[in-house]
Amino acid sequence: MPDVTAAVLPTAVAERVIARRRRARARALVLTLVMLGAVALLVIASLAVGSRPLAPGDVVAALFSDSRDAAGVIVHELRAPRTLTALLTGACLGVAGVLMQAVTRNPLADPGLLGVNAGAAVGVVTAIAIFGVGTASGYVWFAFAGAAGAALLVTAAAQSGRRGDTVGLVLAGVALSACLGALVRIITLVDDDTFESFRFWAVGSFERRDPDVALQLLPFALAGVILAVIVSRGLDQLRLGADLARALGVSPVLVVLGAGAAITLLCATATSAAGPLAFIGLLVAHLVRGIVGVGVRSSLPVAAVTGAALTVASDVIGRVIAPPGEIEAGIVAAFLGAPLLLWLVIRRAS
DSSP: OOOOHHHHSOHHHHHHHHHHHHHHHHHHHHHHHHHHHHHHHHHHHHHHOSSSOOOHHHHHHHHTOOOOSHHHHIIIIIIHHHHHHHHHHHHHHHHHHHHHHHHHTOTTOOGGGGSHHHHHHHHHHHHHHTTOOOSHHHHHHHHHHHHHHHHHHHHHHHHTSSTTOHHHHHHHHHHHHHHHHHHHHHHHHHOHHHHHHHHHHHTOOOTTOOHHHHHHHHHHHHHHHHHHHHHHHHHHHHTTOHHHHHHTTOOHHHHHHHHHHHHHHHHHHHHHHHOOOSSHHHHHHHHHHHHHOSOHHHHHHHHHHHHHHHHHHHHHHHHHSSTTSOOOHHHHHHHHHHHHHHHHHHHHHO
């Protein structure tokens, strides 16, 4: 599809905008390739590191072998499922972070702002307290239903007022998150068994993830990514202003709704698979913007790969620093993400 920027902007301005976009796409391609290499190395590390360390050569041999020896069982049945889940979760959070900040035009917007984390928490608590579910593969659908329901409710509440009002979207998300968070605390305070089961999910972990978890959620992640790609051009054009976007044939309301649906699918997938992971989506969006620029379309591939790399790295670090046990990836992500985000803020202010 040809670039229509030149049709609505003065020639000199249009040329500068187009040149800037081309440079951003070139940087995005280079960064994507670099991060893909980093992801490959991190995947090998994730498969090798644990209570029983494996040599990288043994990991590679086990990956391409059907042998049922100790290395094959560890790689295929224990570490590969959690690594795939971490890759899926990180990619979803990275893309959702870019979309969320583009929709709200707020650099502090987080993928969980739509009430996704709180809704997923209610779903998990309901599964544990009422239905007696105690495994990740068992409550994944409860978490997904709660996350998606909360996001849809927030979007509906925001659209009931001024259509396309992103401020209303943020306020509705904050209000619903507070209400659902209070509900979760009430249930866990009065039921000790539910609290014991829920607290392991709430910190964000990939431990003991069944192979089916990532495969069950993969279609929703793919749908969210495809929808994100579809609305990315509209989000880029909305940065020029709603009137100019309409002149380019873009419907601001449809773009915001489409982006909201993509964020819902991606965040619900990530939160259902691993629990709430703080700072991943927020940090990835800032890192990508600092290198690639503000263009959503060129940022999505970089954000997906960077989010996957950061998430797998958090999981690996959690296993390295506390052998033979581990520190959950959600704790490591928050511990690493907060200083990095603070550094980015200080660097931007200076």
